[in-house]
Amino acid sequence: MQLRLSGRLEPEVLEELRLLAVSAGADVCGTILGSRQVPDAATFVGKGKAEEIRDVVAREQADLVLVNHDLSPAQERNLEKIANCRVLDRTGLILDIFAQRAHSAEGKLQVELAQLEHMSTRLVRGWTHLGRQKGGIGLRGPGETQLETDRRLIRDRIKKLNERLEQVSVQRRSRRKARHKVPIPTVSLVGYTNAGKSSLFNRLTASAVYAADQLFATLDPTMRRIELPGKASVILGDTVGFIRHLPHDLVEAFKSTLEEVAEADLLLHVVDAANPERLDQMQQVNNVLAEIEAQSIAQITVFNKIDLTGEAPRFERDANGHISRVWVSARTGEGMDLLLQALADHFRRHRQRYRFCLPPEAGRLRAVLYERFDVIRETAPETGGWMLELALEPAQLAWLRQQSDFRESYQVPEAESILAPTGS
Numbered sequence: 038m039q040l041r042l043s044g045r046l047e048p049e050v051l052e053e054l055r056l057l058a059v060s061a062g063a064d065v066c067g068t069i070l071g072s073r074q075v076p077d078a079a080t081f082v083g084k085g086k087a088e089e090i091r092d093v094v095a096r097e098q099a100d101l102v103l104v105n106h107d108l109s110p111a112q113e114r115n116l117e118k119i120a121n122c123r124v125l126d127r128t129g130l131i132l133d134i135f136a137q138r139a140h141s142a143e144g145k146l147q148v149e150l151a152q153l154e155h156m157s158t159r160l161v162r163g164w165t166h167l168g169r170q171k172g173g174i175g176l177r178g179p180g181e182t183q184l185e186t187d188r189r190l191i192r193d194r195i196k197k198l199n200e201r202l203e204q205v206s207v208q209r210r211s212r213r214k215a216r217h218k219v220p221i222p223t224v225s226l227v228g229y230t231n232a233g234k235s236s237l238f239n240r241l242t243a244s245a246v247y248a249a250d251q252l253f254a255t256l257d258p259t260m261r262r263i264e265l266p267g268k269a270s271v272i273l274g275d276t277v278g279f280i281r282h283l284p285h286d287l288v289e290a291f292k293s294t295l296e297e298v299a300e301a302d303l304l305l306h307v308v309d310a311a312n313p314e315r316l317d318q319m320q321q322v323n324n325v326l327a328e329i330e331a332q333s334i335a336q337i338t339v340f341n342k343i344d345l346t347g348e349a350p351r352f353e354r355d356a357n358g359h360i361s362r363v364w365v366s367a368r369t370g371e372g373m374d375l376l377l378q379a380l381a382d383h384f385r386r387h388r389q390r391y392r393f394c395l396p397p398e399a400g401r402l403r404a405v406l407y408e409r410f411d412v413i414r415e416t417a418p419e420t421g422g423w424m425l426e427l428a429l430e431p432a433q434l435a436w437l438r439q440q441s442d443f444r445e446s447y448q449v450p451e452a453e454s455i456l457a458p459t460g461s
């Protein structure tokens with residue numbers, strides 16, 4: 038059981054806190070609102086409010102109070118003393134959810150690291166003051182010795198975790214390099230938590246990735262290859278959701294996961310179109326993107342959940358004629374064709390036409406071209422072999438040139454025309 042306390046009164050803010058609490062597995066038994074110009078240095082809330090909390094805790098027999106703000110360790114401790122109940126601030130709550138959700142070895146390491154770092158700043162207290170109130174643990178001396186031991190243990194553990202994360206990060210990087218050998222562009226789904234990224238990922242990849250009405254349902258990045266219209270494919274990645282005031286420790290801890298985002302060729306910024314806070318959420322997401330230096334990666338904004346808003350699936354182009362916003366519903370599948378078209382359009386923009394004249398002995402290379410690339414036309418020259426016309430991205434051409442059975446002489450020099458984006 039738990040209580041909530043929020044200084045802000047917007048219903049969406051409260052709803053988000055409720056979702057966070059439920060995502061952590063709590064039952065909400067009461068909500069206490071309060072407003073103050075300036076937080077109280079000792080208890081965050083004022084004296085009267087603190088007593089109100091104490092009374093509700095006692096009445097509801099709550100065992101946790103969640104505060105929708107970041108509290109200093111002293112404020113947490115003082116509130117706990119008054120309420121005689123555990124108090125968790127927003128960062129602590131988010132860390133708890135992350136700890137429950139992380140599944141991959143790397144995700145678990147990252148969460149543990151963030152928790153330890155958060156904990157080490159509040160180690161000054163432990164739970165002794167609660168125990169003492171209940172007639173338990175005694176004097177200060179032994180407690181402090183314990184504190185020193187704890188501090189050292191945590192420092193050692195943080196060091197070990199950092200070393201292991203560094204190893205995993207090196208492995209991840211080499212895996213990414215291997216992937217880059219085949220020139221397939223990567224697209225990352227980013228967006229506020231609960232926007233519908235995983236649902237969209239499922240729709241697009243027709244696979245079953247865990248999607249749930251919980252905050253931070255996804256912690257570990259998932260990658261799949263999808264085919265686009267016009268014989269192009271991209272690797273699509275689902276990622277952890279963002280949230281306002283994402284604890285900085287967590288952004289730090291998840292840096293290597295977020296590296297995938299920072300190296301994507303395109304971001305699909307998924308927005309919950311039905312959420313009244315959507316503009317603010319978009320801003321929050323862009324803030325985190327800036328923090329991981331991904332703000333200059335091209336973005337297509339995907340307004341999801343139009344089944345709830347009653348909007349029709351459609352897209353909009355920017356001043357350069359590129360599709361920049363798409364309205365879809367991952368639930369009904371409406372607009373998926375438009376989204377795929379937007380993706381195809383985006384990547385086609387960088388493609389150029391090339392012609393290759395392959396001799397009869399280059400049959401294997403011809404098969405590779407058909408398998409991987411967008412072959413526009415093939416003709417049979419009288420001299421034998423094949424004349425192929427292809428639309429290639431720069432990276433694809435570079436890859437082709439590295440193939441052992443490719444000869445520069447195959448390429449027919451000709452004016453290369455940039456393909457115009459297709460109309461709607």
Ligand SMILES: Nc1nc2c(ncn2[C@@H]2O[C@H](COP(=O)(O)OP(=O)(O)OP(=O)(O)O)[C@@H](O)[C@H]2O)c(=O)[nH]1
Nearest residue numbers: 231232233234235236249250253254255278367368
């Ligand atoms: N009505 C409606 N609900 C949707 C749509 N897309 C997703 N949802 C619901 O929104 C909730 C969140 O969806 P997810 O796909 O888990 O969202 P997410 O962005 O991956 O969330 P995190 O991984 O927690 O960041 C789920 O309950 C989905 O069923 C949609 O188009 N329409």
Ligand SMILES: [Mg+2]
Nearest residue numbers: 234235254255
């Ligand atoms: Mg998800």
